Every structure is written in C-alpha cells, then in structure tokens.
Amino acid sequence: MSIPTVTDIDDELHQALARRWLAPRARDAHKGDFGPLLVIGGAEGYSGAALLAAETALRAGAGVTTVACAPVTAAGLWLHRPELMARAVQARADLLPLLANARVVVAGPGLGRGDWARGLWPTIAEAGPAQVLDADGLGWLADNPQAHPARVLTPHPGEAARLLGCATAEVQADRLAAVRELQGRHGGVVILKGAGTLVADAARVWRCPAGNPGMATPGMGDILAGLTGALLAQGLPVFEAAALAVSLHARAGDAVAAEKGERGLLASELWPALRRLLNADVS
Numbered sequence: 001m002s003i004p005t006v007t008d009i010d011d012e013l014h015q016a017l018a019r020r021w022l023a024p025r026a027r028d029a030h031k032g033d034f035g036p037l038l039v040i041g042g043a044e045g046y047s048g049a050a051l052l053a054a055e056t057a058l059r060a061g062a063g064v065t066t067v068a069c070a071p072v073t074a075a076g077l078w079l080h081r082p083e084l085m086a087r088a089v090q091a092r093a094d095l096l097p098l099l100a101n102a103r104v105v106v107a108g109p110g111l112g113r114g115d116w117a118r119g120l121w122p123t124i125a126e127a128g129p130a131q132v133l134d135a136d137g138l139g140w141l142a143d144n145p146q147a148h149p150a151r152v153l154t155p156h157p158g159e160a161a162r163l164l165g166c167a168t169a170e171v172q173a174d175r176l177a178a179v180r181e182l183q184g185r186h187g188g189v190v191i192l193k194g195a196g197t198l199v200a201d202a203a204r205v206w207r208c209p210a211g212n213p214g215m216a217t218p219g220m221g222d223i224l225a226g227l228t229g230a231l232l233a234q235g236l237p238v239f240e241a242a243a244l245a246v247s248l249h250a251r252a253g254d255a256v257a258a259e260k261g262e263r264g265l266l267a268s269e270l271w272p273a274l275r276r277l278l279n280a281d282v283s
Contacts, residue, residue, distance in 0.1 A: 030063075038127075041068075045112075046109075049109035050109045069089065104128060107137045121144065130151075151189070183200045224245060
C-alpha cells in the first residue's frame with residue numbers, strides 16, 4: 001500500500017471546505033432537510049455525554065434530533081434541552097423504529113459498558129446510512145469488530161490502542177501508521193484525536209494543526225461526535241464532514257482559549273464559537 005501524503009488543514013483548506021459545504025441555505029429549507037439525526041447513548045449515570053453530543057448537533061445545524069437513551073435518563077434530557085426529542089429505550093424493539101427513521105446515527109456518548117448497552121450493541125453496529133462511533137461505542141466495536149459502509153470512528157489514543165490490540169505508547173509513537181491501520185481494518189473514515197488530530201480514509205490523510213492543550217477536558221469528544229454527525233446530516237460526504245468537523249472543533253477551542261485562557265476550558269464553552277465559525281462569511 002502506498003503511503004499517502006499528509007495534508008495540513010490550514011487556513012486555505014479550511015476556508016475552501018467552508019465555502020463548499022457551509023453555503024447559505026435555501027429559503028424554503030425545513031428541519032427535515034438536515035435530519036433526522038439520532039444519538040444513541042445516555043446510560044444511567046452518563047446522561048451528560050449524550051446531551052453534549054446531541055445539543056452540539058442542534059447548535060451545529062442538524063434538524064430533527066433525537067436521543068435514544070436509558071429510561072431513567074430521558075426526563076433529565078427533556079428538562080435540560082426541550083428542543084431535543086428524548087426517547088426511552090429499554091430493548092432492541094424500542095430502538096428499531098428510531099433507526100428506521102434516522103439519516104445519521106451518532107452512537108457511543110454515554111453508552112456505557114453495562115447490560116443495557118450490551119443488549120443494544122448488535123443493532124447499533126449496523127445502524128444508519130451514515131454513522132459516527134465514539135467513546136463506549138468504540139469499546140464495543142473493539143470487542144465485536146463489524147464493518148459499516150459509511151462510518152466515522154473517533155478514537156483517542158487509548159481507544160485506538162484497544163482497537164488495534166497494542167499499547168497506547170505504540171499509537172503515539174507512530175500516529176500516521178496507527179490511523180492508516182485503523183482505517184484499513186475498519187474502513188470508512190478514522191479521526192485519531194490528540195495533538196495534530198489525523199483524519200484518514202483509504203486514499204487521504206489530513207492533519208489538523210489547530211487546537212490547544214486546554215481542550216484536554218471531559219466532553220470534548222462528545223462535542224466533536226455531535227458536530228461530525230450534524231455535518232453529515234447536512235449532506236456533507238463522510239470524509240469532508242469528518243475533516244471539517246475536526247477543523248471547526250479545534251478552531252473553536254482556540255478561539256475560546258485566546259479569550260479566556262486554556263486552563264479551565266469547558267467543552268460546552270465551544271458552542272458560541274462554533275456557531276460563529278459555522279456562519280462565517282467565507283465568500
């Protein structure tokens with residue numbers, strides 16, 4: 001296999017992506033044009049991750065957005081963000097009609113590793129025309145490898161190591177080799193998170209030079225997963241959705257850090273900066 005050239009997502013490339021894929025919407029657009037998007041997660045005790053992913057999807061332009069979550073979690077999501085549709089899912093039969101309606105599935109934020117997630121995983125693994133798999137979803141995939149034709153994987157180095165069956169230090173020693181091996185094994189697009197996040201499909205590897213250490217904080221991965229799902233729901237191809245999401249996420253983090261400092265940065269603080277970037281004049 002030939003080694004692809006690594007392309008940096010610099011200002012020029014970022015602007016080109018934004019001009020191509022974030023053009024003004026048609027005047028007669030409606031919420032069904034940019035969804036439905038389904039987030040699967042939010043096991044008992046893990047509602048925050050699902051909420052961060054789903055609210056980010058809404059704030060990034062997704063249309064109809066539903067969270068399939070554990071029954072005990074649903075009421076809290078309704079109270080916190082009424083624009084979301086929270087659906088209590090106990091078993092596979094509850095999940096199937098939600099999947100049948102979904103254009104994009106974001107699976108894994110707060111999914112957990114318990115019996116609830118175990119019962120849903122075989123159905124989740126095949127879910128959706130397009131899928132973003134994050135967090136606990138990656139752990140289930142490591143235990144039960146299964147291909148998906150249009151999936152974005154979003155591992156941090158530890159999750160990448162589990163998927164590859166190696167040590168985290170080995171992933172970090174050669175991140176390019178790791179992301180290529182992950183993509184080769186699992187197909188689709190792989191986002192290997194960390195300093196200099198890499199985005200790879202079978203032909204390309206792009207690197208994001210933006211971002212800062214303040215983003216090493218809980219919930220940042222949930223924000224990225226929701227953002228990627230939102231771009232897929234708005235019609236971007238899988239690789240371009242992943243690459244633009246990574247760049248927007250990192251640039252939003254840099255904007256917040258420049259204003260308030262890196263230490264103490266919260267994942268949800270990216271929302272205003274993301275909205276500005278998503279609506280920037282790139283003409």
